[in-house]
Amino acid sequence: MAHSMTAFTRQTRDAAWGSLQLELRSVNQRYLEPHFRLPESLRDLEPTFRDSLRNRLARGKVECTLRFEPATTGESLTVNRSRLAELGRALQEIRAEIPEATSPDALALLDHPGVIEVQGTDLDEVKREASTLFDDALTDLIAGRAREGERLAELIHLRLQAVRGQVAEVRALLPSILERQRHQLSERLAALEADLDPQRLETEIALLAQKADVDEELDRLETHVTEVERQLKQKGPVGRRLDFLMQELNREANTLSSKSVVADTTRCAVELKVLIEQMREQIQNIE
Numbered sequence: 001m002a003h004s005m006t007a008f009t010r011q012t013r014d015a016a017w018g019s020l021q022l023e024l025r026s027v028n029q030r031y032l033e034p035h036f037r038l039p040e041s042l043r044d045l046e047p048t049f050r051d052s053l054r055n056r057l058a059r060g061k062v063e064c065t066l067r068f069e070p071a072t073t074g075e076s077l078t079v080n081r082s083r084l085a086e087l088g089r090a091l092q093e094i095r096a097e098i099p100e101a102t103s104p105d106a107l108a109l110l111d112h113p114g115v116i117e118v119q120g121t122d123l124d125e126v127k128r129e130a131s132t133l134f135d136d137a138l139t140d141l142i143a144g145r146a147r148e149g150e151r152l153a154e155l156i157h158l159r160l161q162a163v164r165g166q167v168a169e170v171r172a173l174l175p176s177i178l179e180r181q182r183h184q185l186s187e188r189l190a191a192l193e194a195d196l197d198p199q200r201l202e203t204e205i206a207l208l209a210q211k212a213d214v215d216e217e218l219d220r221l222e223t224h225v226t227e228v229e230r231q232l233k234q235k236g237p238v239g240r241r242l243d244f245l246m247q248e249l250n251r252e253a254n255t256l257s258s259k260s261v262v263a264d265t266t267r268c269a270v271e272l273k274v275l276i277e278q279m280r281e282q283i284q285n286i287e
Helices: 040-057 081-097 106-112 123-191 199-211 214-233 241-259 263-283
Strands: 007-015 018-027 032-035 060-070 075-080 116-119
Touching: 007 123, 018 123, 032 040, 040 060, 040 075, 040 123, 123 214, 123 263, 214 241, 241 263
Parallel strands: 032 060
Antiparallel strands: 007 018, 018 060, 075 116
């Protein structure tokens, strides 16, 4: 079953120690690319979160934002002096390079992650809840990617049916195309008042038929369509394989176009390219 790489989820937890809010959003990306925005007090959870993503997702740019608001009852706020000193040194370096840079006020400094620490909060319990929250959010994100992938697969199936229709139309046209070529060649020879050597005429017809023969391309188009349908039913990531199959479908459509000798087959080849491009755009979102 194909999974999309696009999804979003938000999960929250409220307890005596405060509240947690976690957001996961993912978009299409060639590889798995996680980004984390975590409170300084919970920063050491990042490796665990990163491992979970790698174990359960294969592709996509995934942004994780965790917010922690501690309860203030019975707790005190203290300034992390070492963190504040680091900020001071960084600001001095910035002013040395950019003298006109505006210095932040005290409230802005207090708002910087890690400057203010809340005493009295059991961070171990908060981290356990944050880990559980992340697992729940990731499960919900994957479910959302699965639902979106199912809708994408439906759209792709509709276009695969249309591709089969175009292939069938070209197959039906082939006998009439050959007969039309035979008739046109006979008319041209008659207009030149040339002696019609039946054997030579058949040879010319055979050469024209060979140039216009697209049975092999049509067979490959049908084979690739069948493989796309099979891949859409597979478990695990299939996006890269589907993208490769779109390239192969497009290759056959181009060959069909180059061999076209009448407007009808040219029109079918153009329609095939449109359908393949529509599928390719959808497949860019499949994991």
